[in-house]
Amino acid sequence: MSEPILNTLDLSRHFGALRAVDAVTLEFAPGRVHAIIGPNGAGKTTLINLLSGDLKPSSGSIRFKGQDITGAPPYVVSRLGVGRSYQKTNIFPAFTCFENCWLGAQSRERTSMRFLRPARRYRSVRERTERALALCGLTERAHVVSSAISHGEQRQLEIGMMLATEPELLLLDEPLAGMGAEEAARVIGLLRELAADHTLILIEHDMDAVFAVADRLTVMVNGRVLETGDPQDIRASPAVQEAYLGSGEGGG
Numbered sequence: 001m002s003e004p005i006l007n008t009l010d011l012s013r014h015f016g017a018l019r020a021v022d023a024v025t026l027e028f029a030p031g032r033v034h035a036i037i038g039p040n041g042a043g044k045t046t047l048i049n050l051l052s053g054d055l056k057p058s059s060g061s062i063r064f065k066g067q068d069i070t071g072a073p074p075y076v077v078s079r080l081g082v083g084r085s086y087q088k089t090n091i092f093p094a095f096t097c098f099e100n101c102w103l104g105a106q107s108r109e110r111t112s113m114r115f116l117r118p119a120r121r122y123r124s125v126r127e128r129t130e131r132a133l134a135l136c137g138l139t140e141r142a143h144v145v146s147s148a149i150s151h152g153e154q155r156q157l158e159i160g161m162m163l164a165t166e167p168e169l170l171l172l173d174e175p176l177a178g179m180g181a182e183e184a185a186r187v188i189g190l191l192r193e194l195a196a197d198h199t200l201i202l203i204e205h206d207m208d209a210v211f212a213v214a215d216r217l218t219v220m221v222n223g224r225v226l227e228t229g230d231p232q233d234i235r236a237s238p239a240v241q242e243a244y245l246g247s248g249e250g251g252g
């Protein structure tokens with residue numbers, strides 16, 4: 001296997017006595033779609049929060065492209081090339097779609113770019129914003145206030161805001177949550193497109209979506225990794241069947 005783009009070693013996060021993430025050691029291969037599944041409360045979002053720097057680990061370590069990023073704040077992790085989307089939509093409702101993506105594009109501004117003339121800097125941020133809007137399929141909605149677009153479009157915008165930071169690795173926390181079948185199909189198409197030139201870590205309850213896009217699958221239960229493998233092997237695993245897949249796919 002090639003060098004992982006990201007890996008964790010014995011990564012844990014406790015909330016009081018609760019071990020939300022408990023000694024998780026995982027490797028994520030570059031260019032692949034690695035899905036993380038598991039029942040409600042398994043620790044999936046907490047794991048993403050640790051990887052993105054939104055939460056600090058209680059113990060253990062995280063490496064991204066060979067660099068120790070354990071405990072690094074979110075803006076540092078983002079500038080290194082890790083983007084994330086949130087399980088609960090995290091847009092600015094009073095702003096237009098364009099303005100929401102602009103904020104993402106602006107946040108990626110490198111220190112070195114401050115030496116560029118303001119007009120050039122403005123142009124590069126605007127180009128990143130327009131690229132992100134096109135990728136997430138919202139070019140036609142660019143100047144609509146984001147509180148006025150549909151729930152599905154708001155979820156697309158959430159992905160657009162992440163793409164505006166031009167990440168190499170995408171952390172997606174239930175991108176299909178609350179979507180109708182048609183919207184979900186559109187976003188699954190987008191995920192496949194993004195998979196061509198990004199690494200994806202995808203949390204998703206929709207098993208059809210998971211099996212449609214994932215190259216690799218990890219099952220988490222009670223903060224721990226139950227099993228990691230190829231989707232077909234995981235689907236056939238008796239331990240996984242019993243803990244998760246057998247019982248109506250977890251809901252959620």
Ligand SMILES: Nc1ncnc2c1ncn2[C@@H]1O[C@H](COP(=O)(O)OP(=O)(O)OP(=O)(O)O)[C@@H](O)[C@H]1O
Nearest residue numbers: 015018020038039040041042043044045046047252
């Ligand atoms: N900030 C917090 N303070 C205390 N407990 C927390 C906190 N965040 C998460 N937890 C708890 O940690 C456990 C794991 O939660 P987490 O949100 O990571 O699960 P999840 O796998 O994402 O679940 P879901 O599928 O419902 O999104 C849960 O028991 C949750 O209540």
Ligand SMILES: [Mg+2]
Nearest residue numbers: 044045046087
């Ligand atoms: Mg969650």
